[in-house]
Amino acid sequence: MSVREEFDDWAASGRDRGMEDRHWHTAKHALARMPVEPGETILDLGCGSGYAGRALRDTKGAGRVYGLDGSPEMARNAAGYTDDPAVGYVVGDFDELPFADDSIDHVFSMEAFYYAPDPEHTLEEIERILRPGGTFYCAVNYYEENVHSHEWQEFISIEMTRWDRQRYREAFREAGLHVAEQDNIPDREITIPAEAEFPLEDWDTREAMVERYREYGTLLTVGVAP
Numbered sequence: 558m559s560v561r562e563e564f565d566d567w568a569a570s571g572r573d574r575g576m577e578d579r580h581w582h583t584a585k586h587a588l589a590r591m592p593v594e595p596g597e598t599i600l601d602l603g604c605g606s607g608y609a610g611r612a613l614r615d616t617k618g619a620g621r622v623y624g625l626d627g628s629p630e631m632a633r634n635a636a637g638y639t640d641d642p643a644v645g646y647v648v649g650d651f652d653e654l655p656f657a658d659d660s661i662d663h664v665f666s667m668e669a670f671y672y673a674p675d676p677e678h679t680l681e682e683i684e685r686i687l688r689p690g691g692t693f694y695c696a697v698n699y700y701e702e703n704v705h706s707h708e709w710q711e712f713i714s715i716e717m718t719r720w721d722r723q724r725y726r727e728a729f730r731e732a733g734l735h736v737a738e739q740d741n742i743p744d745r746e747i748t749i750p751a752e753a754e755f756p757l758e759d760w761d762t763r764e765a766m767v768e769r770y771r772e773y774g775t776l777l778t779v780g781v782a783p
Contacts, residue, residue: 576668577606583742583775584667587696588612590779596620597662600686602651603627603669607635610644613665623656625649627672651679656686664693667775671699671718680732680780687782693734695725695778696742703776705769725778734780743774 588609593599595618601610604624613619624646626632632646649655651673664683673679683693699706701721710717720728726736747770752763760766 577608580667581608582744582746583698584609584696585612586742587667587694587775587777588616588665590777591617591663591665591694592692593617593619593663598660599623600625600654600656600661600664602654602664602666602683603672604635604646605631605667605669607638607644607646609665609667611639611641614641614644621645623647623661625654627651651675652682654682654686658685659688661686662688662691664691665696666694667696668698670695671697671720672715673718674716676718676720677728677732680728680734683780684733684782689782691782692737693729693780693782695780696775698773698775700725700776703769703773705765705773722776722778725776729778729780732780734782737779737781739776739778741772741774742777743772744770 591613593613597619598621599610599613599619601607601622601624604610604626607624610619610622610624614622620643622644624632624635624644626635626646626648627650629648632648636646647655652675664687670676670679687693699709699717699719701719707719722739726739729736749763749766749770750757755761755763
């Protein structure tokens with residue numbers, strides 16, 4: 558199954574809103590860090606329901622916001638969640654971004670980058686479209702150090718890329734992006750039941766669940782275009 562087919566199914570079943578609810582716990586902290594100034598142009602890469610771009614419009618006064626997704630149904634749903642004329646959604650591939658050179662001020666991606674079929678080339682594309690000084694905020698929960706994410710590949714038909722922290726930094730630099738920061742954003746909002754309630758359907762021990770959400774959380778890597 559292709560990325561398009563997989564996420565068309567997700568959109569049709571309403572899972573786009575479910576992803577938004579789960580990702581918002583850490584995504585909002587990454588978005589708050591972005592140095593977006595009023596009027597700047599934003600690309601939300603792998604936008605899903607489009608919540609991130611709408612948040613940057615509401616909280617930072619971003620000018621034009623584009624949400625790109627490989628799923629037509631995701632893009633269609635996202636367009637239906639807003640009537641803001643400055644927010645638009647396009648269907649596109651990560652390996653050929655439909656934007657001119659030096660045309661985007663900031664790129665944000667939450668839980669989508671690892672679906673790129675050629676992530677190194679996707680980074681080159683991001684570097685191409687970013688204006689000098691523009692940033693790429695790349696947030697992922699599926700990465701090597703997060704051992705609790707390794708089994709996710711078993712539940713999705715799309716091949717995913719699982720890099721470690723060091724490989725993210727190396728790949729950003731190879732694509733021509735300076736690495737400004739990299740850290741983990743813990744999820745402090747998800748409810749972790751008391752020890753007596755374990756094991757749960759997804760967790761054998763409370764310690765494992767605490768480690769997954771409070772320690773590993775979301776890996777954020779920030780690149781800056783020269």
